[in-house]
Amino acid sequence: MEVKLKVKRFDPEKSKDNIWYQDYNIDIHPSSTILDALINVREEVDGTLGLRCACRASICGSCGMKVNGQAKLVCKTRVEEIAPKGEILLIEPMGNHTIIRDLIVDISTFFAKIEQITPYLQPDSEPETGEFIVSNESMDKLLTEMNCIMCGLCVSDCTVLEVDKTFIGPAALAKASRFVYDPRDDQTNQRLNYLNDEQGGIWDCTRCMQCVEVCPKGVSPMDRIMDLRESAIEIGAKKTHGYHHTNSFEKSVTANGRLDETRLAIESAGIFNISRLIDLIPVGLKALIRGKLPPLFPHKAEDNKKIQELAKKIKEDK
Amino acid sequence: MKFAFYPGCVARGGTPELLSSSLAVLEKLEIEVEELTKAGCTGAGVLQEKNPLLGDTINVRTLAMAEEKKLPIMTLCSTCQGVLSQANHKVKKDKDYLKKINELLKEEGYEYKGTTDVKHLLWILVEDYGLDKLKDHFIKKLSGLSFAPFYGCYMVRPSEALGFDEKPERQMYLEKIIESVGATAIEFPGKFSCCGFPVLFINQTNSLKMVSNHTGSAKDLGADAMVTPCPLCHLNLDGYQGKARKNNRGDKADLPIIHMPQMMALAMGIETKEIGLARHIVSTEEFVNKI
Numbered sequence: 001m002e003v004k005l006k007v008k009r010f011d012p013e014k015s016k017d018n019i020w021y022q023d024y025n026i027d028i029h030p031s032s033t034i035l036d037a038l039i040n041v042r043e044e045v046d047g048t049l050g051l052r053c054a055c056r057a058s059i060c061g062s063c064g065m066k067v068n069g070q071a072k073l074v075c076k077t078r079v080e081e082i083a084p085k086g087e088i089l090l091i092e093p094m095g096n097h098t099i100i101r102d103l104i105v106d107i108s109t110f111f112a113k114i115e116q117i118t119p120y121l122q123p124d125s126e127p128e129t130g131e132f133i134v135s136n137e138s139m140d141k142l143l144t145e146m147n148c149i150m151c152g153l154c155v156s157d158c159t160v161l162e163v164d165k166t167f168i169g170p171a172a173l174a175k176a177s178r179f180v181y182d183p184r185d186d187q188t189n190q191r192l193n194y195l196n197d198e199q200g201g202i203w204d205c206t207r208c209m210q211c212v213e214v215c216p217k218g219v220s221p222m223d224r225i226m227d228l229r230e231s232a233i234e235i236g237a238k239k240t241h242g243y244h245h246t247n248s249f250e251k252s253v254t255a256n257g258r259l260d261e262t263r264l265a266i267e268s269a270g271i272f273n274i275s276r277l278i279d280l281i282p283v284g285l286k287a288l289i290r291g292k293l294p295p296l297f298p299h300k301a302e303d304n305k306k307i308q309e310l311a312k313k314i315k316e317d318k
Numbered sequence: 319m320k321f322a323f324y325p326g327c328v329a330r331g332g333t334p335e336l337l338s339s340s341l342a343v344l345e346k347l348e349i350e351v352e353e354l355t356k357a358g359c360t361g362a363g364v365l366q367e368k369n370p371l372l373g374d375t376i377n378v379r380t381l382a383m384a385e386e387k388k389l390p391i392m393t394l395c396s397t398c399q400g401v402l403s404q405a406n407h408k409v410k411k412d413k414d415y416l417k418k419i420n421e422l423l424k425e426e427g428y429e430y431k432g433t434t435d436v437k438h439l440l441w442i443l444v445e446d447y448g449l450d451k452l453k454d455h456f457i458k459k460l461s462g463l464s465f466a467p468f469y470g471c472y473m474v475r476p477s478e479a480l481g482f483d484e485k486p487e488r489q490m491y492l493e494k495i496i497e498s499v500g501a502t503a504i505e506f507p508g509k510f511s512c513c514g515f516p517v518l519f520i521n522q523t524n525s526l527k528m529v530s531n532h533t534g535s536a537k538d539l540g541a542d543a544m545v546t547p548c549p550l551c552h553l554n555l556d557g558y559q560g561k562a563r564k565n566n567r568g569d570k571a572d573l574p575i576i577h578m579p580q581m582m583a584l585a586m587g588i589e590t591k592e593i594g595l596a597r598h599i600v601s602t603e604e605f606v607n608k609i
Binding site: 069159160162163164198203204205206207208209210212213226229230233240241242245246247249250253254257258259261264265268269279282283286287290291292293294295298299301302303304306307309310311313314 | 327328330331332333334335355356357358359361362363364365366367368369370371372375376379422423425426471472475476477507511512514516517519520521522523524527528531557558561594596597598599
């Protein structure tokens with residue numbers, strides 16, 4: 001079949017702004033991967049096209065790039081799956097990484113984030129004899145995190161990293177959870193307190209699910225971040241706006257069956273945090289004038305006592 | 319055509335114009351709805367951070383209510399759609415978990431069997447009502463207007479729980495509706511991005527950067543307005559656009575954020591007062607005058 005590739009090119013040797021899109025039309029077998037197509041271009045059409053790959057079997061994680069705007073391992077992505085009717089395939093380097101050349105990105109910032117979460121076990125003591133023995137069940141929870149191949153796709157499409165480089169990011173936070181929940185590690189609370197930080201920590205994730213969607217190994221980084229949030233709350237790390245936000249949400253849903261938006265805004269800011277509360281006033285006033293201010297006395301779900309009873313029962317069972 | 323109606327908390331709170339415009343459109347289309355008045359909030363993924371079991375239980379309870387009525391659920395909000403779909407997907411895959419939740423719901427007399435379909439109004443219009451039939455109602459074509467589509471995260475992710483494997487075309491429905499009213503859907507790269515609302519009260523700096531990036535780039539691409547099926551995206555992109563644009567681009571809020579049913583209502587010739595365009599924080603006056 002004929003494949004039409006539109007590839008984003010960048011050659012830093014000439015100038016920093018030397019970016020252009022180049023079209024390649026090639027003929028390949030329909031079951032080929034996008035990586036096969038790109039290698040074909042490099043070997044047969046244009047030897048100057050820069051790309052990185054190694055295993056060609058979605059194990060090494062080297063060939064991450066954007067296909068039609070979404071990060072993918074191109075060795076795992078078949079042409080006919082994305083462009084069954086020979087549509088143009090837009091190929092660009094991964095996002096949130098510095099580009100070295102064409103489709104090759106610098107992964108040093110990716111690994112700097114991994115380093116940030118102390119990516120090794122920190123036991124308080126050595127086992128008296130032999131090795132650490134742990135139960136199979138205790139390792140079950142780690143199986144998803146351990147599948148990570150560090151390909152960087154989740155980082156590429158993370159909507160928070162697009163606006164805030166201080167965010168630890170989905171890959172490093174998923175890696176952090178791998179140590180938080182490892183029974184051999186004795187720094188659980190210290191780790192959770194560090195990750196709970198207001199600047200760049202677990203509460204900065206917007207839960208947009210891009211990382212869940214693009215991860216080729218089912219690590220589901222966002223779900224790992226949600227686990228970490230729950231665990232941070234459990235150890236009493238509650239001095240964050242994120243905690244106040246989820247806590248307020250739970251309280252209003254439990255009390256009314258519905259969300260109380262006014263209460264959520266005030267309690268998330270912190271009821272004694274004067275500057276944050278003052279900050280809410282301009283938008284609140286505009287909303288009031290336009291008749292958009294949520295009701296001061298919230299709507300309740302009919303028979304909302306039933307939801308209160310459910311919440312009570314779940315709390316008792318815990 | 320009848321649905322179990324789940325308008326969501328925000329349509330009854332911060333965006334009453336979404337509810338009024340939706341009801342006006344549904345009436346014109348003669349789509350019947352019966353509200354699930356006892357249903358609780360989905361938890362929006364926020365409750366799930368602290369108490370996932372309570373979130374899932376409330377959602378399965380809602381699914382069971384609709385199942386009892388033998389009706390599919392209609393949502394008006396991307397977040398409600400996503401979180402209800404996620405809960406539905408989870409219990410359909412994990413029968414033990416469903417059993418545990420049904421045990422909790424037993425006292426109230428609910429037992430969810432896993433048969434309820436959850437559909438956003440956007441999906442219903444394309445899949446159940448049909449675009450051809452819909453177009454017959456658009457008497458006032460919005461030709462000459464360009465809209466940037468903005469879906470809201472939970473309308474498109476996770477794709478598995480939202481049935482995208484069977485219906486990948488769901489990621490183009492909003493453009494289809496925009497085109498059916500006679501307007502142009504611009505190619506907007508940020509259409510599946512996060513609006514920033516979930517961190518508005520947690521990290522406002524980041525949230526506002528997202529608002530500024532999306533509204534600014536849509537304007538740069540020539541959009542007259544942005545159209546969204548999600549009231550949470552609307553709240554952030556509309557309510558905070560002024561501050562976001564001032565802080566990040568040094569310009570002013572100039573992009574009206576229109577709820578999808580409002581756009582349809584305009585094309586149906588429904589009175590602007592009824593659909594609440596005057597309630598928006600970013601003025602819609604210039605936009606309405608263009609019609």
